[in-house]
Structure formats: C-alpha cells, structure tokens
Amino acid sequence: xxxxxxxxxxxxxxxxxxxxxxxxxxxxxxxxxxxxxxxxxxxxxxxxxxxxxxxxxxxxxxxxxxxxxxxx
Numbered sequence: 533x534x535x536x537x538x539x540x541x542x543x544x545x546x547x548x549x550x551x552x553x554x555x556x557x558x559x560x561x562x563x564x565x566x567x568x569x570x571x572x573x574x575x576x577x578x579x580x581x582x583x584x585x586x587x588x589x590x591x592x593x594x595x596x597x598x599x600x601x602x603x604x
Contacts, residue, residue, distance in 0.1 A: 534571035536593040537578060541566070543589035550581040550590060557581065565589070 537557060539550075546563040554577035558565050572578060574594075582590040582600035592600030 533574060533594075535574050535578065535599070536570065537567040537572055537582075538591045538593065539565045539567060540587075540589045540591075543587045545587045545589075547586055549584050549586065553581040553584060554578050 539558075541564045544564045546560060546565065548560055548565075550558040550565050551560050554575075557567055557569075557572055557575075557578045558581060559568055560566075578592055579600045579602060582592050583602055585601065588601060590601065591598055
C-alpha cells in the first residue's frame with residue numbers, strides 16, 4: 533500500500549516545514565516543495581507535514597480518499 537502526496541506549487545510558500553518534518557518525502561525545488569516520489573509508504577511524518585503546512589498546500593491521498601491534512 534502506498535499513499536500519494538500532492539503539493540500545490542501555487543499555494544506553497546517554500547517555508548520548508550514539510551522538508552524539515554519529513555525529509556524522506558519532501559524536497560525544496562526552486563523555493564517550492566515537491567514530493568521526492570509519486571508513491572510513498574504510509575507514515576505519521578507525512579501527515580504531520582500536511583497538518584503543519586502554513587499554506588495548506590499539501591494533500592495526502594490513500595487511493596481516492598484525502599487523509600491529510602487532518603481536521604483540527
């Protein structure tokens with residue numbers, strides 16, 4: 533099972549919080565975040581990164597269901 537992570541590069545502010553929280557998943561590229569790979573193994577770190585994104589630019593998908601960011 534893998535998750536899909538999407539970063540809306542128009543919303544992304546390039547804060548680097550995601551890359552600091554889940555460096556195995558995110559990298560900054562041209563001052564914007566992007567996922568390192570298309571499919572990632574499930575993990576708490578990527579959900580935390582989506583929760584912490586100040587621009588709410590990150591979504592985590594399990595199949596067709598959006599599982600992150602999580603509701604407060």
